[in-house]
Amino acid sequence: MVKSNERDAYVVQTVRSYLMAKSYDFLMRGTEQRCLDSWRQEVLASAHGAILEIGSGTGVNLPYLTTRNGPIYLCEPDKQMRKQLSRKILKTNNLCLQVTPWAAEKIDLPDESIDTVVSTLVLCSVKCLSTSLKEAYRLLRPGGTLIFMEHIASDHPKTRLWQQRLEPLWGLCAGECRLTRDTVIAIEESGFQIEQLTEDKMCGAPEFVNRTVRGLARKTLHRQCNPNAPARSAGAAKRIWTIQGDCQ
Ligand SMILES: C[S@@+](CC[C@H](N)C(=O)[O-])C[C@H]1O[C@@H](n2cnc3c(N)ncnc32)[C@H](O)[C@@H]1O
Numbered sequence: 001m002v003k004s005n006e007r008d009a010y011v012v013q014t015v016r017s018y019l020m021a022k023s024y025d026f027l028m029r030g031t032e033q034r035c036l037d038s039w040r041q042e043v044l045a046s047a048h049g050a051i052l053e054i055g056s057g058t059g060v061n062l063p064y065l066t067t068r069n070g071p072i073y074l075c076e077p078d079k080q081m082r083k084q085l086s087r088k089i090l091k092t093n094n095l096c097l098q099v100t101p102w103a104a105e106k107i108d109l110p111d112e113s114i115d116t117v118v119s120t121l122v123l124c125s126v127k128c129l130s131t132s133l134k135e136a137y138r139l140l141r142p143g144g145t146l147i148f149m150e151h152i153a154s155d156h157p158k159t160r161l162w163q164q165r166l167e168p169l170w171g172l173c174a175g176e177c178r179l180t181r182d183t184v185i186a187i188e189e190s191g192f193q194i195e196q197l198t199e200d201k202m203c204g205a206p207e208f209v210n211r212t213v214r215g216l217a218r219k220t221l222h223r224q225c226n227p228n229a230p231a232r233s234a235g236a237a238k239r240i241w242t243i244q245g246d247c248q
Contacts, residue, residue: 014080020175021080024058032060034203036149040064040120043147043214049115052139054104054132055122057081059088065118066094073109075102078175104132107139114139120149123186124177133190140219146192149214151202153180163208170209184213192217
């Protein structure tokens with residue numbers, strides 16, 4: 001028999017996930033119009049071949065992916081989000097789309113079967129960042145790319161302190177989203193070579209969640225030949241960062 005506290009936790013989780021899925025597009029609309037939408041368009045332009053998107057959510061990236069011809073796997077472990085996603089997919093004519101409940105940490109596809117992995121505003125929410133990135137690395141063909149657009153930990157000590165303080169409450173309200181992840185460093189430590197990296201402030205978002213990065217990381221042929229090669233240092237990534245001004 002299910003214990004009452006387990007049942008309560010399940011009910012709370014279901015309600016949270018229902019509210020998040022129902023309100024996500026509405027809550028994000030202003031930020032999408034002011035910056036996210038154009039950033040999505042920019043980073044997703046290079047998505048090609050067999051595409052796997054982790055944490056597809058309500059399907060905000062669909063307009064930029066459905067024009068592609070290869071198979072597209074849309075992974076979304078949250079049932080309520082998947083419902084919204086499936087509704088949007090019905091409105092497209094793309095027959096290559098496949099919705100799956102896979103979490104980023106464990107994708108049921110063979111090694112080196114994917115050309116492009118897409119992650120937008122997801123690496124903050126996955127349970128285990130390093131496992132998710134290793135899984136992306138495993139799935140990509142040598143030369144394949146990880147396209148990312150993520151918010152990350154602040155580089156200002158004061159803001160970072162506030163991020164640490166707010167993180168537990170923020171996580172409860174925003175689908176276990178973490179504010180203090182150093183995602184760029186984690187991407188490099190997983191073996192990817194970062195080729196494009198732009199840092200920006202997310203327009204209209206509070207300071208504790210507005211530092212974003214977007215770009216492209218590649219699974220290099222070299223590292224594939226030598227799996228013991230050390231990951232590039234975080235400093236190397238910093239040298240190619242393009243920092244944009246605040247957007248209007
Ligand atoms: C902030 S939403 C982003 C949705 C969409 N990618 C976008 O750009 O708007 C984060 C999504 O990640 C999903 N998510 C959470 N944990 C995940 C995991 N371990 N693997 C894959 N997706 C996950 C959530 O269910 C949610 O849909």
